[in-house]
Every structure is written in C-alpha cells, then in structure tokens.
Amino acid sequence: MVMLEQAAHLEPWSRAQLAESLHGRYFSGSLWQQEQLLGYFIADAVIDESTLMNICIAPSWQGRGLGRRLLEHWLDACRQRRLATAWLEVRASNQAALALYRSAGFAKAGRRKDYYRAGEEREDAIVMQKPL
Ligand SMILES: CC(C)(COP(=O)(O)OP(=O)(O)OC[C@H]1O[C@@H](n2cnc3c(N)ncnc32)[C@H](O)[C@@H]1OP(=O)(O)O)[C@@H](O)C(=O)NCCC(=O)NCCS
Incomplete structure (x- = not known):
C-alpha cells in the first residue's frame, strides 16, 4: 500500500496513516x-454517512475501468451497511477523478477554499455527495 500510495498520489499518506486507516471506524476494499x-x-x-478518504489505482493500471469498479464496491458496501449518504472530496484540478465521480452520480455539494497543498500553492477541494 505504501508503494502504491506514493506512486499514485500527489500528497501520499504515510505508512502510519495507512496502518491506522485499517482499523476502527474505517473500512476498505x-x-x-x-x-x-x-x-x-x-x-x-x-x-x-460514509466519506471516501482515499481511492487509488496503480498508475500502470489506470484507465482500464478499475477505479470505477472500486468506487462501486465502496457504494455497495455502504448500501449493505444501510448508510444514507456517500461523501467525498477531490482536488479541483483532478479531472479524471471528477469525471468518474460525476458519472457515478455524485453531485457537487460545496467547495473548500485552499484545502489541499499543491507544491508551494494551495488548491480548492470540491465536496461531492450522493444519496444511497
Ligand atoms: C482517479 C482514479 C481512482 C480513477 O481510476 P481509473 O481506474 O484510472 O479510472 P477508470 O478507468 O475506472 O475510469 C472511470 C472514469 O473515470 C474518468 N477518467 C478516468 N481517467 C480519466 C482521464 N485521464 N481523464 C478524464 N477522465 C478520466 C472517466 O469518466 C472514466 O469513465 P469512462 O472510461 O467511461 O470514460 C485513478 O486515476 C487514480 O488512482 N488516480 C490517482 C489517485 C487519485 O487521484 N485519487 C482520487 C483522489 S479524490
């Protein structure tokens, strides 16, 4: 996970963050x-409610429908838990992820200004939600 995280994300989670996210109120696939x-x-x-904290596909496997499968897996797991709403946040510039979320039925619910680091700059987060 650590290697994939570093290869796929602009701001990868640390090993400790990843380890922590496998327990408690978190669930994963x-x-x-x-x-x-x-x-x-x-x-x-x-x-x-469920919030998607992290989703990634290894760079050499991106663009082959796996991200969509993983997203649907999360949504199915939410429905099995009888949750009412799915939430996520995405960098305003992340066109691939935005297109995936829109096509899966997520709608923009807000914007967090300067939420993410982007090198020396900051970047807004788009908040999206989907009723389950
Ligand atoms: C975002 C991510 C999970 C998508 O996974 P993926 O396997 O590459 O995506 P898929 O092949 O399942 O494509 C699903 C949809 O995403 C969109 N998409 C994927 N790649 C795209 C690209 N390069 N440009 C625009 N849209 C794209 C399309 O809408 C696509 O649907 P379509 O094939 O019917 O047109 C993956 O690119 C990734 O891991 N990115 C790095 C980490 C990241 O940004 N995570 C999201 C943080 S919020």
Missing part, C-alpha cells in the same frame, strides 16, 4: 491480480 495489489479505497462510516 482492494483489488488484486494474484499477489499484486492494483488499488484500494479507504472510507469511514459515521452514523448513516
């Missing part, structure tokens, strides 16, 4: 080919 980890999601669940 992963995609494998034999022994090779291709991608994963990490979400939390609080009362009747």
Whole structure:
C-alpha cells in the first residue's frame, strides 16, 4: 500500500496513516491480480454517512475501468451497511477523478477554499455527495 500510495498520489499518506486507516471506524476494499495489489479505497462510516478518504489505482493500471469498479464496491458496501449518504472530496484540478465521480452520480455539494497543498500553492477541494 505504501508503494502504491506514493506512486499514485500527489500528497501520499504515510505508512502510519495507512496502518491506522485499517482499523476502527474505517473500512476498505482492494483489488488484486494474484499477489499484486492494483488499488484500494479507504472510507469511514459515521452514523448513516460514509466519506471516501482515499481511492487509488496503480498508475500502470489506470484507465482500464478499475477505479470505477472500486468506487462501486465502496457504494455497495455502504448500501449493505444501510448508510444514507456517500461523501467525498477531490482536488479541483483532478479531472479524471471528477469525471468518474460525476458519472457515478455524485453531485457537487460545496467547495473548500485552499484545502489541499499543491507544491508551494494551495488548491480548492470540491465536496461531492450522493444519496444511497
Ligand atoms: C482517479 C482514479 C481512482 C480513477 O481510476 P481509473 O481506474 O484510472 O479510472 P477508470 O478507468 O475506472 O475510469 C472511470 C472514469 O473515470 C474518468 N477518467 C478516468 N481517467 C480519466 C482521464 N485521464 N481523464 C478524464 N477522465 C478520466 C472517466 O469518466 C472514466 O469513465 P469512462 O472510461 O467511461 O470514460 C485513478 O486515476 C487514480 O488512482 N488516480 C490517482 C489517485 C487519485 O487521484 N485519487 C482520487 C483522489 S479524490
């Protein structure tokens, strides 16, 4: 996970953050080919809502429908838990992720100004939600 995280994300989570996210109120799912980890999601669940904390596909496997499968896996897991709403945040410049979320039925619910680091600059987060 640490290697995939560093390869896929602009601001990768640390090993400690990843380890912590495998316990407690978090739940996760992963995609494998034999022994090779291709991608994963990490979400939390609080009362009747879930927030997607992390989703990534290994760079060499992106663009082949795996991100969509992983996202649907998270949404199915939310429905099984009878949660009412799914939430996520995404960098305003992340066109691939924005297109994926829109096509999966997420709608923009707000904007957090300067939420993410982008090198020396800051970048807004788009907050999106989907009723389940
Ligand atoms: C975002 C991410 C999870 C998408 O996974 P993926 O496997 O590459 O995406 P898929 O092949 O399943 O494509 C699903 C949809 O995403 C959109 N998409 C994917 N790549 C895209 C690109 N390069 N440009 C624009 N849209 C793109 C399309 O809408 C696509 O649907 P379509 O194939 O029917 O047109 C993946 O690119 C990733 O891990 N990125 C780095 C980490 C990241 O940004 N995570 C999201 C943080 S919020």
